[in-house]
Amino acid sequence: MTPRRKRMLIIALCVLSVGIAVALILTAFNQNLMYFYSPAEVARGEAPGNRAFRLGGMVVTGSVERGDAKDLTVRFKVTDFVTERAIAYRGILPDLFREGQGIVAIGQLDADGVFVASEVLAKHDENYMPPEVAQALKDGKAQQAAQP
Amino acid sequence: MIPELGHFALAIALAISVLQAIVPLVGAQRGNVLWMSLARPAARAQLVFIALAFAALTHAFITNDFSVAYVAANSNSALPLAFRISALWGAHEGSLLLWVLLLAAWSCAVSFASRGLPLAFVARVLAVMAIVSVGFLLFMLVTSNPFLRELPPPADGADLNPLLQDFGLVIHPPMLYTGYVGFSVAFSFAIAGLIGGHLDSAWARWARPWTMLAWCFLTLGIALGSWWAYYELGWGGWWFWDPVENASFMPWLLGTALIHSLAATEKRDVFKSWTVLLAIGAFGLSLLGTFLVRSGVLTSVHAFASDPARGVFILAFLVLIIGGALMLYAWRGASMGVSASYATTSRETFLLANSVLLTVACGTVLLGTLYPLVLDALNMGKISVGPPYFNNVFVPVMTPLVILLGLGQHARWKQDRFATLCRELRMPLLGTVLLLGAAVATMSDARSPRAIFGLALAAWVVSTSIGGVVQRCRQRSSPWRAFLSMPAAYLGQHLAHLGFAVTIVGVTLVSLNTVDLHTRMAPGEHSELAGYDFHFVAAVPLKGPNYAGTEAQFEVTRKDGTAIRLSAEKRNYHVRGMPMTEAGIDPGLTRDIYISLGEPLDDKAWSVRLSVKPFVRWLWLGAMLMAAGGITAMFDGRFRRVAARPVERSVSADSVAP
Numbered sequence: 001m002t003p004r005r006k007r008m009l010i011i012a013l014c015v016l017s018v019g020i021a022v023a024l025i026l027t028a029f030n031q032n033l034m035y036f037y038s039p040a041e042v043a044r045g046e047a048p049g050n051r052a053f054r055l056g057g058m059v060v061t062g063s064v065e066r067g068d069a070k071d072l073t074v075r076f077k078v079t080d081f082v083t084e085r086a087i088a089y090r091g092i093l094p095d096l097f098r099e100g101q102g103i104v105a106i107g108q109l110d111a112d113g114v115f116v117a118s119e120v121l122a123k124h125d126e127n128y129m130p131p132e133v134a135q136a137l138k139d140g141k142a143q144q145a146a147q148p
Numbered sequence: 149m150i151p152e153l154g155h156f157a158l159a160i161a162l163a164i165s166v167l168q169a170i171v172p173l174v175g176a177q178r179g180n181v182l183w184m185s186l187a188r189p190a191a192r193a194q195l196v197f198i199a200l201a202f203a204a205l206t207h208a209f210i211t212n213d214f215s216v217a218y219v220a221a222n223s224n225s226a227l228p229l230a231f232r233i234s235a236l237w238g239a240h241e242g243s244l245l246l247w248v249l250l251l252a253a254w255s256c257a258v259s260f261a262s263r264g265l266p267l268a269f270v271a272r273v274l275a276v277m278a279i280v281s282v283g284f285l286l287f288m289l290v291t292s293n294p295f296l297r298e299l300p301p302p303a304d305g306a307d308l309n310p311l312l313q314d315f316g317l318v319i320h321p322p323m324l325y326t327g328y329v330g331f332s333v334a335f336s337f338a339i340a341g342l343i344g345g346h347l348d349s350a351w352a353r354w355a356r357p358w359t360m361l362a363w364c365f366l367t368l369g370i371a372l373g374s375w376w377a378y379y380e381l382g383w384g385g386w387w388f389w390d391p392v393e394n395a396s397f398m399p400w401l402l403g404t405a406l407i408h409s410l411a412a413t414e415k416r417d418v419f420k421s422w423t424v425l426l427a428i429g430a431f432g433l434s435l436l437g438t439f440l441v442r443s444g445v446l447t448s449v450h451a452f453a454s455d456p457a458r459g460v461f462i463l464a465f466l467v468l469i470i471g472g473a474l475m476l477y478a479w480r481g482a483s484m485g486v487s488a489s490y491a492t493t494s495r496e497t498f499l500l501a502n503s504v505l506l507t508v509a510c511g512t513v514l515l516g517t518l519y520p521l522v523l524d525a526l527n528m529g530k531i532s533v534g535p536p537y538f539n540n541v542f543v544p545v546m547t548p549l550v551i552l553l554g555l556g557q558h559a560r561w562k563q564d565r566f567a568t569l570c571r572e573l574r575m576p577l578l579g580t581v582l583l584l585g586a587a588v589a590t591m592s593d594a595r596s597p598r599a600i601f602g603l604a605l606a607a608w609v610v611s612t613s614i615g616g617v618v619q620r621c622r623q624r625s626s627p628w629r630a631f632l633s634m635p636a637a638y639l640g641q642h643l644a645h646l647g648f649a650v651t652i653v654g655v656t657l658v659s660l661n662t663v664d665l666h667t668r669m670a671p672g673e674h675s676e677l678a679g680y681d682f683h684f685v686a687a688v689p690l691k692g693p694n695y696a697g698t699e700a701q702f703e704v705t706r707k708d709g710t711a712i713r714l715s716a717e718k719r720n721y722h723v724r725g726m727p728m729t730e731a732g733i734d735p736g737l738t739r740d741i742y743i744s745l746g747e748p749l750d751d752k753a754w755s756v757r758l759s760v761k762p763f764v765r766w767l768w769l770g771a772m773l774m775a776a777g778g779i780t781a782m783f784d785g786r787f788r789r790v791a792a793r794p795v796e797r798s799v800s801a802d803s804v805a806p
Contacts, residue, residue, distance in 0.1 A: 010492065025512050025541050029519075032537035036530040054532060072666050072746070072755050091666040092746035092755050095382065095727045106534075135530075 034106065038136035040082040040143070047109065055115050056104040056133040060084055064099055078103065080140035089117040096122040102133035151216050154204025155295035161197035161252070162285040164190055168278035172271035176344070184271035188259040191274050194281065195252040202236075202249050205294055209236055215301035218242060218294040224307035224723050226694040234318040235308040241294035243321060247438060248284045250322075250329040251277065258333060258358070265354060272340035273333075280332055283465045291458045307723035310695070316376030324369030324396055328434035330362020331403060334410075335431035338424045339473060342480040347424065352414035355427075357782045359410055360640075363403045364778035370396050371771030382729030382744045384759050386658070386767060389538040394517040395437035401510040402430040405503035407778075412499045416561055418487040419500060424477060426503065432470040433510070439466070440517075491563040498556030505549045512541045550605040550652070553645065554612035558619065572619060579611030580604060593661045593762055602656025609649040613642045640781025647773025654766030661762045666746070670753035678760040680741065681705040687752065695719040695728070700745050700754060702732060716743045716756075740764045 036054045037047040047053055057078030064076040072091055076099075077084045087105055097103060097120060107117035168190035175183025205218075209232045214220040222242070223235045236242040255277045262270045288294070311317075337355040341347040373396065378386045387393060406426040413423045439462045490496040516533040524530055558572050584607045587594050594603055617631070620638075624630035665677045669684045676682070683703040690699040697719035705711045714732035721728060731744040739762045746755030 006492075021508060021545070024544060025515070028537050028540040029515065029533065032534040032540070034532050034534055036532070052534075066749060070668050072668055092383075092744075092757050095729055097747075 038080040038140065039078060039085040040080050040140060042085055042109070043083040049109055052106060052108050054104050054106050055085060055087070056102065056136060057085070058102055058133070058137060059097070059099050061099045080136045082140040082143055085115055087115045087117050089120055093120055094122045104133060150204050150207050151213065151295045151297065154201040155293065157197045157200040157204065158285060158289060161194050161201065162282065162289060164194045164197065165278045165281040165285060168194060169275050169282055173275040176268040176271045181267065184267050187271045187274035190278070191255040191259040195256040198249050198252045202245055205236055205242065205245060206233060209233060212305070214305050215297050215299060217296045217298035220298060220302050220305045222305070222308050224305040224694065226722070227308060227313070228693055230318060231308060231313045237321045238308050238312045238317070241288065241292045244284060244288050244292055245294055246322065247325055247329060248281060248288065250325050251281050251284065251332060254329055254333055255281070269340055269344060272343055273336045276336035276339045277332055280469065283469065287461055287465065291461055307721065310719070310721040310724065310726050310728045311380060314376065314380050316372060316380060320369060320372040320376055323365055323372055327362050327366025327369050328399060328438060330358065330365055331399060331431040331434045333358040333362065334406060334427045335473070338427035339476065342424065342476050345480065347420045349414045349417045352410050352423065353787060356407070356410050356414060357787045359403070359407050360778045360782045363407055364775040366396070366400050366403060367771050367775045367778070370400055371768045375768050378764070379731055379733055382731055383757065384731065384742045384744070384761065386764065389535040391517050392441050394513050395440045398510050398513050399430050399433040399437055401506050401513070402426055402433055405506035406430050408499050409503045412496055416488055416490065416496060418490060418496055420487055421481050422503070428470065428473045428477065435466055435469065493559065493564045493566045493569060495556055495559040495561045498552050498559055502549050502552050502556065505545055509542065509545045512545070513538065547605065550609060554608045557612045557616040557645070576611040576615035579615065580607040583607035583611060593657060596660060599656055599660050602652060606649040606652040609645055609652070613645050617642060635784055635786070637781040637784035637786065640777040643780055644774045644777025647770045647777060649770070650766050650773055651770030654763050654770060657763040658761050658767065663760050665758045667756055667758070668749055668753050669756045670751065675758060677758050679707050680760060682743070682758050684756070687754070690717060690719070692719065694723065695721045702743055704734065704741055712741070714741065714743055716745045718745045735765060737765060738763060
């Protein structure tokens with residue numbers, strides 16, 4: 001191989017590997033993007049049925065039900081003051097999970113329209129409202145005011 | 149009165165830093181020795197005044213001066229003294245003050261440890277550091293002043309976030325910030341080199357120890373943060389790919405590329421422009437990280453809107469510093485001269501490939517961290533990027549990196565023959581197989597394909613490191629003497645790579661083999677997990693200085709009958725009404741037992757998280773080894789000799805300086 005052809009080969013290999021890397025990265029990126037939806041948007045059918053997304057809202061007071069099962073199944077509802085959505089979760093809830101508190105859950109809708117959460121987030125302090133939830137609640141209230 | 153003095157001291161520090169930014173720089177351009185020699189005393193004076201401001205704010209925290217708004221928002225009279233002091237850097241304004249203090253400390257250190265360097269160079273370095281300092285001091289005084297009074301003062305403070313009332317927070321931010329700010333030295337060296345036009349191997353030799361020290365602090369800071377999250381957040385995770393963590397990880401990745409690229413620049417006078425770009429990038433990401441984490445941009449982009457002055461200032465400052473540096477690079481980069489040549493098969497190639505891979509890794513983290521922010525800022529929907537993205541991308545990038553690391557440790561500088569390299573790598577390859585075999589034979593955990601893959605990478609790093617040392621010593625006339633008199637930089641290199649391997653082992657095994665059980669338990673009940681019997685002995689009330697709670701006592705018994713007592717706590721902090729989990733952890737070299745309490749259920753039962761986490765300690769042990777390697781390398785005699793002979797060119801015999 002002449003030095004010139006060798007150099008061309010190296011350049012071609014570099015371009016190829018960069019191309020593969022970029023393709024891999026973008027595929028992984030695309031597969032793991034999670035959009036945020038409010039309960040109203042889920043009710044309107046905007047949320048995807050077959051992939052995970054984030055659902056946020058205020059935990060409806062009095063909606064938290066714990067079975068006495070050993071596996072810690074818990075069911076509750078979140079609201080954006082327009083509609084409510086039932087969430088099922090198995091495991092330990094975060095320290096700051098409370099009724100009347102804004103939370104974000106990550107998961108998927110099941111066949112019955114229940115949001116099966118794999119993770120429930122309620123970090124930060126007691127005054128903190130996740131920004132997406134704050135926006136969803138504001139939108140929900142505005143919508144209600146517009147249609148008395 | 150004292151807070152006002154602190155405020156005043158900050159203003160004086162700003163005036164000094166303005167002088168320090170302008171006069172030495174102009175002096176260096178004109179060759180005015182008097183103007184240049186202003187840089188050193190100015191840097192020291194700046195440190196004095198910023199330290200005064202820092203002391204004033206600390207005083208306000210210690211004496212519970214709640215008329216200072218920042219103290220009132222982040223402290224409380226019931227807070228223990230140690231946490232009242234560390235509360236200073238618990239929020240935005242105070243952490244900025246810590247930042248400028250550390251920047252002044254680094255500048256002062258440069259002013260003392262630069263005796264042998266040319267005066268014009270030192271003047272430029274300190275001036276560039278002062279420019280950064282001017283930006284931060286202005287930012288503090290204009291938008292984020294920690295000394296503002298709130299009158300009449302509240303009866304008591306709003307308390308420090310209980311998550312931050314912990315030993316981890318006392319040391320984690322200062323470590324991390326020392327690392328962040330330390331990259332400003334490398335950055336300033338790069339800028340000063342660009343202005344002065346002498347970016348050669350001598351320049352790289354001056355910059356190396358500073359960069360390594362900063363990198364060590366950053367490594368330890370990140371490890372401490374991970375450790376803190378592990379024991380304090382109550383769910384046993386050690387890395388979440390959270391934007392806040394990514395903000396510290398990105399400068400680390402570029403910083404790692406930088407220390408390697410600098411080594412090549414020093415030894416072989418190559419990659420000069422790439423090294424300079426990495427120095428600018430590492431510091432740029434440190435700046436970005438500082439602002440992202442503390443200014444509230446990350447939890448919500450709308451924090452920008454709530455205080456537009458802050459957001460605009462941050463953006464303007466970033467554009468000015470990084471944009472300015474890149475423009476200077478574009479303008480002066482050509483003056484760097486031709487790099488030495490090297491063959492395709494040479495250590496240079498492997499080093500370059502790895503620094504490119506590290507940069508790619510950094511780019512993927514940057515994409516995943518900033519894309520959601522940009523999309524939200526443009527009102528195009530709210531998204532988040534899940535941890536699987538980072539995991540999926542990181543493994544394919546790190547795999548070639550590890551393989552090339554092994555090859556690079558054996559390849560010669562300048563030119564090597566592929567066939568020779570392959571022959572030399574037969575022993576390390578055998579070593580890898582033996583190490584892997586031993587691991588698989590002794591640990592049942594290590595038998596899944598993914599575990600074998602991860603352990604093989606770690607074994608490869610270890611055996612090529614050992615192979616490199618053996619090969620080097622055997623070439624000498626007396627191998628044992630060569631072994632005992634290994635240069636510190638060489639020893640440090642292998643120590644750090646060994647640390648990297650240890651971390652790989654930790655990451656692999658804890659990610660694949662952690663067993664978790666979330667269950668309901670009442671006192672007196674037993675649960676079984678991974679061969680351990682967990683006995684919930686009793687739940688007793690608990691009372692601390694500013695919290696009350698429950699302590700759950702557990703007895704964990706192994707199959708062979710040895711028992712350990714562990715207690716997990718649930719605390720409720722009075723002032724903020726915030727519940728906190730204190731996990732009960734039995735640390736071990738090969739596994740941690742981890743118990744944390746969820747919430748009280750009816751009739752005395754609790755939801756409980758039980759975990760057995762194999763090799764989790766190796767994560768942080770590896771980081772400590774990496775930092776130890778960096779520190780060792782820093783003390784190489786070569787870097788000290790520089791001080792005595794400033795204009796000396798490269799000492800390595802094989803170096804071909806143009």
